[in-house]
Amino acid sequence: MPEEQAFCVLVKIMYDYGLRDLYKNNLEDLQCKFYQLEKLMQEQLPDLHSHFSDLTLAAHMYASQWFLSLFTAKFPLSMVFHIIDLLLCEVKWHNLESEEII
Structure with a gap:
């Protein structure tokens, strides 16, 4: 893919899927996701x-990498490509506040 x-694609992920919000305001949104x-x-x-x-x-001790890397930090690169493809092509994101999960 050209640079x-x-x-x-990065801009789309950051803005359209809310990843940018995790990094703003001293990671407040990320802390909310942990909660x-x-x-x-x-x-x-339970x-x-x-x-x-x-x-x-x-949660912050094990889930930081999950949220900040879109759950791709520990997977093989070939699987990461599939995860990103699903994100961009098929998955509709829902806010956790609505209690709907991907």
């Missing part, structure tokens, strides 16, 4: 939430 086209993740885990996965609480393992 200019790659930059346009939402904790609450969803408490509601949907045993795991309890286990993490016993270990004093907070």
Whole structure:
């Protein structure tokens, strides 16, 4: 992909899918996502939430890379391409505030 086209894709992801908001205002939106993740885990996965609480393992300790890299930080590059393709072509993002998950 040419550099200019790659930059346009980055801009689209940052603005259209809200990734830019995670980096603004001292990462306040990111902190909000951690809180939402904790609450969803408490509601949907209470045993795991309890286990993490016993270990004093907070969401920011394991989920930062997930949110800031669109969940691509730990996958092989070929899988990352598929994730980004799905993001740009098929997936409709919903705000976690609406309690809808991708």
